[in-house]
Structures are given as C-alpha cells and as structure tokens.
Amino acid sequence: GAIDVKDTVPLVLKELRVGLALGGFYGIILGIYGYFMHHSLQLGQVVGLTILGNMTGAALLAVLLPMIFQRLKVDPAVATGPFVTTAIDILGVLNYFVIATWIYKL
Numbered sequence: 825g826a827i828d829v830k831d832t833v834p835l836v837l838k839e840l841r842v843g844l845a846l847g848g849f850y851g852i853i854l855g856i857y858g859y860f861m862h863h864s865l866q867l868g869q870v871v872g873l874t875i876l877g878n879m880t881g882a883a884l885l886a887v888l889l890p891m892i893f894q895r896l897k898v899d900p901a902v903a904t905g906p907f908v909t910t911a912i913d914i915l916g917v918l919n920y921f922v923i924a925t926w927i928y929k930l
Contacts, residue, residue, distance in 0.1 A: 835887050843883030844876070851876035870924045877923065878916045885911055 855872025859865055885908050890900035893907075 832891055835891075836884065839883040839887040840880065843880035846883075847876035847879030850879065866927050870920070870927050873923045873927075874916075874920045877919045878912070881915055881919070882908075882912045885915075 851872035851874075854875050855868040857868075858871040859868030886904075889908055889911075890904045893900040893903045
C-alpha cells in the first residue's frame with residue numbers, strides 16, 4: 825500500500841532511467857571484457873546489448889508487475905516474487921538469443 829497506482833508513469837520512468845543507466849554501464853564493461861577476453865567484437869556486442877536489455881527489462885517488470893497485481897486485487901507482495909523471477913529468466917534468455925542471432929547474421 826506504499827505505492828499508489830496513480831503514480832505509475834513517474835515510477836515507470838524512474839525505473840526505466842535506472843535500468844538503462846545500470847544496464848548501459850554494466851553492458852559496456854562486460855562488452856569490453858568479452859571483446860578483450862575472446863577477441864570478438866560480435867561477442868562483446870551480444871553480451872553488452874543483452875545486459876542492457878535484461879537490466880532495463882528487469883527494472884520495468886519489477887515496478888509494473890506489483891501495480892498490475894494490485895489492480896487485479898492480488899497481494900503484490902506474495903505474487904510478484906515468483907512472477908518477476910520467472911519472467912526475467914525467460915525474457916533474459918530469449919533476449920540473449922534474439923540479439924545473438926541478429927548480431928551474428930550481420
């Protein structure tokens with residue numbers, strides 16, 4: 825009950841900024857690491873973009889799912905954990921394969 829559903833847009837934008845900032849930072853670091861350790865620009869791009877997408881998606885899911893559950897009259901504290909974890913895992917792997925397929929086809 826600490827978050828009002830009316831505050832959805834400001835909260836989503838805040839989490840989006842945080843996810844993009846952290847994902848961009850870690851994506852650059854891990855992309856450079858992947859490039860230098862395996863001498864592959866494509867691998868560095870895949871790793872960097874995947875981290876960027878995964879961290880941004882995780883931040884958005886973590887703020888949106890509790891609000892969705894609250895609107896559905898389901899206790900967000902109980903339902904959010906399993907759904908966020910599962911969704912982030914599934915979307916993260918899917919994101920990785922989509923980006924890898926896209927980068928390696930170029």
